[in-house]
Amino acid sequence: MSIAKRLASQTAIYGVSSIVGRVLNTFLVPVYTARFAAAEYGIVTGLYAYVSFLNVLFTYGMETTYFRFANRPDTNRQELYDRVMTLLLISSVVLTAVLAALARPLMSLIDLPPGHEQYAVWIALILGLDAVAAIPFARLRLENKARKFATIRTANILVNVGLNLFFIVFCPDVLAGKYLAGLRPLVESVYNPTIGVGYVFLSNLVASGVTLLLLGRELLDFRPRLNLEPLRPLLRYAYPILLMGMAGMVNEMLDRVMLPKWLPKGFYPGQSNLTAVGIYGACYKISILMSLVIQAFKYAAEPFFFAQSTEKNSPRTFALVLKWFTLCCAMLFVGVSVNVDLVARIFLQRAEYRQGLSVVPVLLLANLFLGVYWNLSVWFKLTDKTYFGTYLGFAGAILTVALNFLLIPLLGYMGSAIATLACYFMMAALCWWLGERHFPVPYPVMRLLAWLTIAVGVVAVSWWTPVAAGWARYGFHALLTLGFVALVAAVEGRRLRTI
Structure with missing residues (x-):
């Protein structure tokens, strides 16, 4: 099998979990926007923004470090696996305990009243379980066990989605007498309406526990090895990745942290700042369609890039990969941005959420450039100059902080979207x-x-050309989308067939 076909094949398999599975998770957005007001959804958006920072802290670059050292010819992969797992297990237990103890201060960060501390405890447990599972998942990728990886990831998503639907849709509807009234006593025994949006976190926790059980074989193959000397080169390689990851989270998530604090009161008439965060977070979910593609590609490409690093023609291969990655993402950018009205009717069930649709094209393009950056970053990973990634991440973080600081008071959440781009x-x-x-x-x-x-340009034409709402508008947008795809196929298709 050729290099390009092998990468495409593994990307497709990983896509079962990271695209198809996460698409199912993304389709929870219509459920959330139908069942929760924007202010309630703002709680979910705000807390998961902090979770993103903490997730980087819990794994501190050990996945990439494991890949790098496992591909060295003199490495005993089993010993490396044991050492990294021992390190992550100890740190996860400590960090989970500390985070659970700080539940009340964490809740105050997003201005939640006392009484919701259990949300923070559940989040701490989710982070700990996911951190312990990170290296077994990395091992499956390293050993090219893409199907097992995809199966377990998909199971995680299905459990999470199923529990969300059960607690957020089924149980409230049964209690309201909409259907299956005979199950009301059973539902009352397992469902507590006062938990509300907390069921989003509780469902995630159960799914993370199930995932760890499904990784039982990989976990049973682990033997504790706590020898500090062999760990030092791992930590030296990993700490720039940790710093880079933290800077990356500043770039990706700081807007949702800063919005409720920095948005002037009354900027959006009749809306609280937490409502604005909920609207922005829901619209951001549409742009995540781009990051789903990037994530699926990343799972296959990271070990692929390391494996190809010793090949004579690897630079040409890397250039080819970036080109087609960018073209595919450009078509997705056009498809979603041009047809955002239609997409919004699926994802954003309440009209209040659709006030923020103008940020979607900006955020889609921002995520496209993030994918390009991830492709380009292969050079400092392969040359062991990961500190350059730290410098770039911090440069981006400084720009993100500065632009959010300047633009949020002037443009609201559009300022955050522009800062991200x-x-x-x-x-x-x-x-x-x-x-x-x-x-x-x-x-x-x-x-x-x-x-x-x-x-x-195509997206700008679709947004600024006055066309009456209805089928004429949808038809015009469909023609623009198909026209761009046809243009790419006509110009680049022959090159692809030659390759």
């Missing part, structure tokens, strides 16, 4: 510029920029 574009540009000096790869930069410019 500016950050990821700058990081991608700087990463390419530095890579040209340390690990030259013949990326078709000007050609890709031309395609992205055309894609932005």
Whole structure:
């Protein structure tokens, strides 16, 4: 099987869990926006913003570190697995206990009244369980056990989605007498209406526990090894990745942390700041369609890039991968942005959420550049110069903080979206510029920029051309989308067939 076909095949398998599975999870957004007011959904958005930072802290770069050291010829993979697992297990127990003890201060960060401390305890347990599962999942990827990886990930999503539907839709409907009234006594025994949005976190916790059980074989293969000396090179490699991950979370999540604190009171008439966070968070979920593709690609490509690093033609391979990755993401950007009205009717059930739709194209383009940056970052991972990733991440974080600080009071959540786009574009540009000096790869930069410019132009035409609402508007948008896809196929299709 050719290199390109092998990568595409593994990406498709991983997509079962990271795209198909997470799409099921994403389709919970219509449930949340139908059942919860924007202010309630703002609680979920706000808490999961902090979870993203803490998730980086709990794993502190050990997944990438494990891949790097496992691919060295003199490495005993079993000993490496045991050492990394021992380290993560100890740190996860300690961090989970500390976080659970700080439940009340964490709740105050998003202005929740006392009485919801259990949310923070559940989040602490979720983070601990997911951190322990991280290296067994990495081992499955390293050993090319994509189907098992995909099966377990999909099971996690199905359990999570199923419990969300049970607690947020089924139980309230039975109690309200909409159907199956005979099950009311059973439902009353397992469902507590006062938990409310807390069932989002509780469902996640149960799903994380099930995942750990399904990884039983990988966990039973682990033998504790606590020898500090062999761990030092691992930690030296990992700590820049930890810092880079924290900076990355600033770039990705700081807007939802800053919005409730920095948005002027009454900026959106008749809405609280927590409502604004809920609206922005729901609209951000639409843009995550781009990051789902990136995540699926990343699962397959990270071990692939390391394995290809010793090949003579690896720079040409990396350039080819980036080109087609960018073109596929550009088509997704156009498809969602142009047809965002139709997409919003599926995802955003209440009209109050649709006030923020203008941020969706900006955030989709931002996530596209994040994917480009991730592709370009292969040079400093392969050359063991991960500190460059730290520098780039912190540069992006500084820009993110500054732009959110300046733009939120002026533009509200659109300011946060623009800050995200500016950050990821700058990081991608700087990463390419530095890579040209340390690990030259013949990326078709000007050609890709031309395609992205055309894609932005198509989206702008769709947004600013006055067409009456209804089927005429949907038809016009469909033609624009198909026209862009046909243009890409006509210009680049012959090259793809040749490859």
